[in-house]
Amino acid sequence: MHFPIKKFLSYYRPYLRLFLSVLACAFIASAVTLVIPLLVRYITKDVLEGDLSIALGKVCWIGGLMLILVAIQNIGNYVVDYKGHEVGGRMERDLRSELFAHMQKLSFSFYDKEKTGQLMSRITNDLLLLSELYHHGPEDYLKYLVRFIGAFVILFMINAPLTLAVFCFLPIIGVFSLVLNKWLNRAYKRNKERIADVNAQVEDSLSGIRVVQSFANEQAEIRKFNQENQRFFESRKSTYKAEAIYYDGVETLIQLITITVIVFGSASIVHHKLDLADLITFLLYIGYMVEPIQKLTHMSTQLQEGITGFQRFMEIMNVNPAIESKRDAVKLDRVNGEISFKNVSFRYDDDFAPVFADLSLRVHPGEYVALVGPSGAGKTTLCSLIPRFYDVSEGEVLVDGWNVRDIDLKSLRNQIGIVQQDVYLFSGTVMDNIRYGKPGASDEEIVAAAKRANAHDFIMNLPNGYHSEIGQRGVRLSGGQKQRLSIARVFLKNPPVLILDEATSALDNESESIIKDSLEHLAKGRTTIVIAHRLSTIRKAERIIVLTEDGIVEEGTHEALLARDGVYAHLYAKQFELQV
Numbered sequence: 001m002h003f004p005i006k007k008f009l010s011y012y013r014p015y016l017r018l019f020l021s022v023l024a025c026a027f028i029a030s031a032v033t034l035v036i037p038l039l040v041r042y043i044t045k046d047v048l049e050g051d052l053s054i055a056l057g058k059v060c061w062i063g064g065l066m067l068i069l070v071a072i073q074n075i076g077n078y079v080v081d082y083k084g085h086e087v088g089g090r091m092e093r094d095l096r097s098e099l100f101a102h103m104q105k106l107s108f109s110f111y112d113k114e115k116t117g118q119l120m121s122r123i124t125n126d127l128l129l130l131s132e133l134y135h136h137g138p139e140d141y142l143k144y145l146v147r148f149i150g151a152f153v154i155l156f157m158i159n160a161p162l163t164l165a166v167f168c169f170l171p172i173i174g175v176f177s178l179v180l181n182k183w184l185n186r187a188y189k190r191n192k193e194r195i196a197d198v199n200a201q202v203e204d205s206l207s208g209i210r211v212v213q214s215f216a217n218e219q220a221e222i223r224k225f226n227q228e229n230q231r232f233f234e235s236r237k238s239t240y241k242a243e244a245i246y247y248d249g250v251e252t253l254i255q256l257i258t259i260t261v262i263v264f265g266s267a268s269i270v271h272h273k274l275d276l277a278d279l280i281t282f283l284l285y286i287g288y289m290v291e292p293i294q295k296l297t298h299m300s301t302q303l304q305e306g307i308t309g310f311q312r313f314m315e316i317m318n319v320n321p322a323i324e325s326k327r328d329a330v331k332l333d334r335v336n337g338e339i340s341f342k343n344v345s346f347r348y349d350d351d352f353a354p355v356f357a358d359l360s361l362r363v364h365p366g367e368y369v370a371l372v373g374p375s376g377a378g379k380t381t382l383c384s385l386i387p388r389f390y391d392v393s394e395g396e397v398l399v400d401g402w403n404v405r406d407i408d409l410k411s412l413r414n415q416i417g418i419v420q421q422d423v424y425l426f427s428g429t430v431m432d433n434i435r436y437g438k439p440g441a442s443d444e445e446i447v448a449a450a451k452r453a454n455a456h457d458f459i460m461n462l463p464n465g466y467h468s469e470i471g472q473r474g475v476r477l478s479g480g481q482k483q484r485l486s487i488a489r490v491f492l493k494n495p496p497v498l499i500l501d502e503a504t505s506a507l508d509n510e511s512e513s514i515i516k517d518s519l520e521h522l523a524k525g526r527t528t529i530v531i532a533h534r535l536s537t538i539r540k541a542e543r544i545i546v547l548t549e550d551g552i553v554e555e556g557t558h559e560a561l562l563a564r565d566g567v568y569a570h571l572y573a574k575q576f577e578l579q580v
């Protein structure tokens, strides 16, 4: 994949000054490091071999100078280690926020295709490596380049032939590192895949823990987990092998260079071409030349991981939300609640067959309409076109005469309240969850909404009343209680249009009657579309619309449809038989 370098660099912009200061510190610290062996050389060569009566004084001066240099070097390194990481961390935070904000805007059609676990890993793991790339990359390259060039020039000036002899070893270290890095790269990638498998296994097993325990399948789950865990360990084991060969191999090569310098250097001393001080200086500088080669090749692995992370980040950032407000979209205050479908056709994807074609329907403001039909006929789909969770393939959906495509998305969705069978509650308190319907609502408004939803009494019986934690996804509440909280949420939102999607079908008779009562209360004065399977619950609807795979086939009141003896009467008779 092409690497979007301009976009990549743009994240430095807010922190450019801090980043350049860190780079300057990295440069100064590396340059200072180069000076210290030169001072050692000066002591051994000029001071100790000169007039010894003044040597002690000079050594003290040089010792003092060394202390200052070491202080500068370490302060510089401290800034690089601390502030450098901070710059990387800030950029990582920015990217993470941007990605999360972008994901919030992506449409239902995107989430229909993606796996949540994988998206989570893009937002967490993938970006962790990016912060390293952002600050380690430039700082380390600068640091090692300064050291390498500095050491090479100094050594060359001291003794060119010996420097070139050392230089001959460098390509060997380079090639060795490159080959081993490829191996390591593959090993690291495999580790990631294996740990992702372990994660997937943990997620699957723990989110389904209630099913696992109800089938008493704990041992089978442990076995599956141990298999993945063992595969991860095997992969780690081969990484340890590659790392040991790599680090010890490079160490061996460095020792070979040191031995070469000692042997050739000593021979040069015998032939009066080098003195002892130069040999010591050489030995001190060897690491400066070799370390950059070793580090830079090894770093390339880390950088590669960061680059892959950025590419994966951009893959999501490049997905445009399928549904967005137009630039000149109208903002509606409060609609009357007239809803029209005009010759609407819809398919989820080009690969799928249309759910319905050329469908027209008009719901009057304040009308109570029930949508019935066989499973899979498209009742939920039809309702999801009103808040524009999906766009129609052909035709138009109108709210108060406005095409939903022309309405500002937030103002459109503010007009519509949805109560679903599968209630989603967030972890937090009862209060937080009801307030979700109207952020900023006062506590009194929340209590009033809960009362209207028949939820107040059960809430007051919870250990901390409205401040009780409900657990992840509301696990500490019963189905009926969750449903009532979701109704309270919609009471608080107070929208003019209501969609009730099989809101009572999973409840027992008592909960059902409480919730039916709350819903009837909620529906008053609002345009309401109820999707219902249990036909007994919608007998009182002003109009019943029967949707089958052939589109809308019948509509009318319960009595009129029974008298017609068509699809509705057939469905009704079937349910009645089942109940008897």
Ligand SMILES: Nc1ncnc2c1ncn2[C@@H]1O[C@H](COP(=O)(O)OP(=O)(O)OP(=O)(O)O)[C@@H](O)[C@H]1O
Binding pocket: 112, 348, 352, 355, 373, 374, 375, 376, 377, 378, 379, 380, 381, 382
């Ligand atoms: N996100 C989706 N992506 C692709 N196809 C979908 C999606 N959601 C639903 N469908 C398909 O669209 C058709 C209509 O589904 P829909 O859920 O609207 O039916 P329904 O009448 O509400 O059914 P039920 O009464 O069983 O809930 C079905 O064939 C279903 O498989």
